[in-house]
Amino acid sequence: MEIYVQLALSGLFVGGIYALISVGLTLVFGVLRVVNFAHGEYLTLAMFLTFFMYHLLGLDPFVASLVVVPILFVLGLVTERLLVRRTLEAPHVVQVFVTFALSLFLQNLFLVLFTSDFRAVRAEYATAAFEIGPFYISWLRMVAFAASIALTVALAVFLKYSYMGAAIRATAQDRRSARLVGINVDRIYALTFAIGCALVGAAGVLLAPLYPVNPYTGADLILVAFVAVVLGGMGSIAGATLAGLLIGVIESFSSYFLGGEMKQFVYFIVFIAILAFRPVGFFGRKGAEVMDVT
Amino acid sequence: MATLTSSGLSKSFGGLRAVQNVSFTARPGRILSIIGPNGAGKTTVFNLLTGFIPSDAGTVQLDDRSLAGMSPEDRCRAGLARTFQVVQPFRGLTVLENVVMGAMLRTASIAEAREAAAAVLDDLGMSRLAGMRAGSLPIGDRKRLEMAKVLATRPKVLLLDEVMGGLIPIEVQRMIAFIQGLRDRGLAVVVIEHHMNAVMRLSDEILVLQNGEPIAQGSPEEIARDPKVLSAYLGPNFKADGGL
Amino acid sequence: MSERSTSNPAGAAPARMPHHAWSIAAFALLVSLPLLVSDPFVLNMVMMSLLSAAAALAWNLSGGYAGQLSLGHAAFYGIGAYTSTLLFLKAGISPLLGMLVGAAISAAAAIVLGMITLRLKGAFFVMSTLAFGAVIHISAINFRELTGGSSGLAIPLQPSVLNLTFANKAVYVYLALGLMAAYYAATLLIAGSKLGYSLVAFRENQDAARALGIRTLPIRIGIFALSAAMTSLCGTLHAQYFLYIDPDSVMSLSLSLNFALMAIVGGLGTAYGPIIGAAVVTCVSLAMQIYLGNQISGLTQLAYSAIVISVLLAMPGGLGPGLRDALSRRFGWRP
Numbered sequence: 023m024e025i026y027v028q029l030a031l032s033g034l035f036v037g038g039i040y041a042l043i044s045v046g047l048t049l050v051f052g053v054l055r056v057v058n059f060a061h062g063e064y065l066t067l068a069m070f071l072t073f074f075m076y077h078l079l080g081l082d083p084f085v086a087s088l089v090v091v092p093i094l095f096v097l098g099l100v101t102e103r104l105l106v107r108r109t110l111e112a113p114h115v116v117q118v119f120v121t122f123a124l125s126l127f128l129q130n131l132f133l134v135l136f137t138s139d140f141r142a143v144r145a146e147y148a149t150a151a152f153e154i155g156p157f158y159i160s161w162l163r164m165v166a167f168a169a170s171i172a173l174t175v176a177l178a179v180f181l182k183y184s185y186m187g188a189a190i191r192a193t194a195q196d197r198r199s200a201r202l203v204g205i206n207v208d209r210i211y212a213l214t215f216a217i218g219c220a221l222v223g224a225a226g227v228l229l230a231p232l233y234p235v236n237p238y239t240g241a242d243l244i245l246v247a248f249v250a251v252v253l254g255g256m257g258s259i260a261g262a263t264l265a266g267l268l269i270g271v272i273e274s275f276s277s278y279f280l281g282g283e284m285k286q287f288v289y290f291i292v293f294i295a296i297l298a299f300r301p302v303g304f305f306g307r308k309g310a311e312v313m314d315v316t
Numbered sequence: 317m318a319t320l321t322s323s324g325l326s327k328s329f330g331g332l333r334a335v336q337n338v339s340f341t342a343r344p345g346r347i348l349s350i351i352g353p354n355g356a357g358k359t360t361v362f363n364l365l366t367g368f369i370p371s372d373a374g375t376v377q378l379d380d381r382s383l384a385g386m387s388p389e390d391r392c393r394a395g396l397a398r399t400f401q402v403v404q405p406f407r408g409l410t411v412l413e414n415v416v417m418g419a420m421l422r423t424a425s426i427a428e429a430r431e432a433a434a435a436v437l438d439d440l441g442m443s444r445l446a447g448m449r450a451g452s453l454p455i456g457d458r459k460r461l462e463m464a465k466v467l468a469t470r471p472k473v474l475l476l477d478e479v480m481g482g483l484i485p486i487e488v489q490r491m492i493a494f495i496q497g498l499r500d501r502g503l504a505v506v507v508i509e510h511h512m513n514a515v516m517r518l519s520d521e522i523l524v525l526q527n528g529e530p531i532a533q534g535s536p537e538e539i540a541r542d543p544k545v546l547s548a549y550l551g552p553n554f555k556a557d558g559g560l
Numbered sequence: 561m562s563e564r565s566t567s568n569p570a571g572a573a574p575a576r577m578p579h580h581a582w583s584i585a586a587f588a589l590l591v592s593l594p595l596l597v598s599d600p601f602v603l604n605m606v607m608m609s610l611l612s613a614a615a616a617l618a619w620n621l622s623g624g625y626a627g628q629l630s631l632g633h634a635a636f637y638g639i640g641a642y643t644s645t646l647l648f649l650k651a652g653i654s655p656l657l658g659m660l661v662g663a664a665i666s667a668a669a670a671i672v673l674g675m676i677t678l679r680l681k682g683a684f685f686v687m688s689t690l691a692f693g694a695v696i697h698i699s700a701i702n703f704r705e706l707t708g709g710s711s712g713l714a715i716p717l718q719p720s721v722l723n724l725t726f727a728n729k730a731v732y733v734y735l736a737l738g739l740m741a742a743y744y745a746a747t748l749l750i751a752g753s754k755l756g757y758s759l760v761a762f763r764e765n766q767d768a769a770r771a772l773g774i775r776t777l778p779i780r781i782g783i784f785a786l787s788a789a790m791t792s793l794c795g796t797l798h799a800q801y802f803l804y805i806d807p808d809s810v811m812s813l814s815l816s817l818n819f820a821l822m823a824i825v826g827g828l829g830t831a832y833g834p835i836i837g838a839a840v841v842t843c844v845s846l847a848m849q850i851y852l853g854n855q856i857s858g859l860t861q862l863a864y865s866a867i868v869i870s871v872l873l874a875m876p877g878g879l880g881p882g883l884r885d886a887l888s889r890r891f892g893w894r895p
Contacts, residue, residue, distance in 0.1 A: 051683075057683040057686075057687070105869070105873075108873050109872075109873075112872075112876055113876055114627070114629070114682050115627070115629060115824060115828060115876075116872045116873075116876045117682075117683075118629055118682070118683060118686055119629075119820070119821065119824055119868065119872055120869055120872050120873065122631075122817065123821070123865045123868040123869045123872065124865070124869060126814075126817070126861060126864075126865040126868075127862060127865035127866060127869065129858075129861075130858040130859070130861040130862040130865065131858075131862055133858030133861075133862075134858045134859055134862060237858075245690075245694065248687055248690075248691075249691075252684070252687065256684075283698065283701065283702050284698075284702060286694065286698055287695060287698045287699065287702065290691040290692075290694050290695045290698070291695060293687075293688075293691045294676065294677075294688060294691050294692065294695070297676070297677060297680060297684065297687075297688045297691075298676040298677070301680060301684060366771070368767070368770075368771075387770070387775075388770040388771060389769075389770045389772075389773050389774055389775045389776070390773075390775075392770075392771060392772060392773030393773045397771070397772075397773075398771055399771075400767070400768070400771070404765050404767055404768035404771070405765070405768070406760070406761060406764035406765050406768060407764065407765070408764055409760070409764060413757075416757065417757060417758075417761045417768075417769065417772050417774065418772045418773075420754050420757055420758070420772075420774070421772065421773040421774075424754065425754075426752060426753065426754060426757060429754075429757075465768070465772060466771070466772070468772075469772055469773055
């Protein structure tokens with residue numbers, strides 16, 4: 023019994039970070055209707071930045087976040103302006119493959135700059151842990167989990183109660199009507215994309231002390247985020263959060279019982295099953311995913 | 317040629333009753349118009365007839381054949397074809413290729429389909445546009461292209477959803493004459509139209525919908541005198557004194 | 561006779577060279593290439609270029625004409641490579657037969673996958689094929705008893721036609737060339753048929769296609785299966801050429817992406833597009849190798865992805881149609 027609880031707990035902690043990665047992805051999809059296949063590379067970048075700030079400047083990851091997250095936000099603005107905006111009215115194939123090629127570009131840029139070596143932030147508190155009864159809990163993982171959830175909640179509050187948040191939601195609902203009521207839709211797109219990047223940047227900072235980073239780290243992790251985003255319902259923040267947590271738990275159980283290599287296998291099967299049987303996910307709006315072709 | 321019969325057609329979206337109990341018969345060589353204020357459910361009726369939206373209740377028959385459960389593509393194969401109010405061209409293709417897509421239905425070879433498509437374009441006076449990209453056409457020509465594509469499938473019953481919207485008066489005149497020509501060739505034609513003048517000139521019979529319900533049905537003269545129709549269009553305080 | 565050319569509205573254009581003449585000229589050049597080139601490095605590059613052009617042509621049938629942007633085609637490539645290799649190694653069955661079995665398995669897998677995922681829109685379809693590719697890739701790594709896992713499988717060098725194994729590497733170049741030519745011809749045939757038109761109608765406007773009586777789902781599944789089977793044959797040829805396969809080299813996502821990008825860069829939904837795309841990729845990597853050598857890994861891919869982004873933004877139709885339009889605008893010349 024105890025082992026199940028332990029597995030669930032560690033799955034939940036990782037799931038919190040998955041949720042944070044997924045939330046940015048789903049937000050961008052919900053508002054811009056674009057799947058950013060390069061989302062994972064922004065995660066990689068944030069992890070590299072955190073690593074170098076720690077390694078070269080001795081900045082603690084939590085301090086580094088004050089620099090890394092704004093950098094990612096600005097990069098998000100730039101990316102939206104230079105690339106994504108030009109694809110919004112373009113044929114579907116352009117939309118998909120521009121972000122895919124961007125992912126390839128960034129991966130190889132990291133490869134050229136940093137080589138494929140793994141780099142790890144070795145904070146002295148990385149292994150600190152405490153015990154509750156029979157359960158062994160890592161401080162770092164718990165803090166990362168708490169921070170992820172706090173950020174997700176903060177985003178939800180921002181979307182719900184601020185003027186900008188309302189404008190973002192209105193744009194997600196119907197971009198034409200949003201424009202008619204005087205919302206600057208282009209600015210909302212830029213802001214949303216930047217927030218998505220900032221969120222994944224925060225996830226990168228939180229992951230840096232937990233996982234070593236190389237140019238492909240983000241690409242591996244982002245697959246999980248895709249599963250979570252679809253499972254939760256594309257565009258749904260609550261759904262992505264829930265699904266992120268769930269996938270963390272599924273992964274934790276399947277790697278314990280089936281072995282580490284099979285964990286990806288399990289969630290891809292889950293993924294195809296969702297697409298086959300319930301493509302709207304938990305909370306998705308119907309209509310975005312399935313053609314009414316019989 | 318064939319007769320289209322709809323009876324008791326109904327559809328609700330959530331709590332909204334979009335179409336309720338709509339019944340009519342469209343006969344070969346006759347033009348039936350469906351009119352009504354915006355939101356009366358006219359286009360929804362077309363979507364139900366052609367199977368783009370499944371109906372909650374009611375039947376659709378082409379002659380004696382029930383179309384229940386058939387997909388839009390199979391209904392078109394059976395001879396029931398429609399145009400879209402918001403025109404749906406294959407934007408990246410040429411006008412001729414657009415029409416070939418329709419003409420393919422009745423022939424196995426693309427060469428024959430191209431000939432048939434060229435003939436249809438000629439019929440509609442669009443031959444000189446054949447090589448243009450559909451996406452680059454002005455709205456009037458797009459409306460005619462919408463007709464051309466559908467005619468190329470050689471339908472028995474033709475559903476036309478506002479094919480005159482956005483046309484200039486001279487084009488409206490030509491379109492009226494063209495639709496009359498289709499009727500004279502024996503097609504059953506059902507028209508949704510806002511252009512009241514055209515409706516009165518074209519129709520053999522008119523069905524009036526309001527809030528999804530049929531409120532009147534009859535010849536253009538009868539409809540023009542019907543007080544229910546006048547109040548539906550002009551508000552309940554309008555005193556009926558003849559003429560629309 | 562010279563007055564004739566002035567009757568041409570664009571003025572400058574001489575008598576047009578017929579389309580087929582260009583194809584035949586290009587083909588003849590390629591046929592003579594292995595005879596002219598003896599450098600193994602260049603020969604290898606030509607081989608890979610032809611093989612990936614064939615795979616990109618296969619991808620383009622489904623991805624280009626039907627707009628079904630699969631990122632799981634490496635799975636079919638891998639199924640082809642593994643099926644023929646395993647049948648040969650474990651049962652002594654000739655790869656000539658094995659490649660057909662692989663193609664049949666790939667087609668069957670595509671039909672099942674297609675029935676599940678082809679009703680998904682845009683990015684959802686892309687992601688589902690991505691997941692399919694990943695499942696097959698992970699399976700190949702993990703079912704070690706059958707596949708040899710990450711360490712892969714080696715095919716013994718026993719040259720014979722029946723073994724589809726040749727000591728002279730130039731033979732493979734001709735096989736790849738033949739495959740590519742066959743796929744090109746198949747593409748032209750399909751593009752000019754009712755099937756091709758129906759697929760394009762669906763891609764351009766689904767509702768309009770249905771309103772014109774075009775039954776789309778069966779033909780979309782059909783073309784997906786055909787495309788899978790064709791990709792699978794390329795996989796077998798890959799295995800026979802290298803005499804070694806492992807999951808990363810024949811099933812990775814980057815391979816799927818490569819097929820797709822070649823078709824897209826060259827000209828999606830055109831018969832010559834994938835060939836142009838493959839040629840561009842080959843030239844880029846050749847140039848990078850020559851100027852930079854091998855010392856910095858990633859630079860080739862870096863340049864390539866930058867080219868892809870520029871092409872997509874500047875010429876969304878791909879280089880082939882884009883250059884063609886530019887040429888005809890400027891010189892009234894239509895190759």
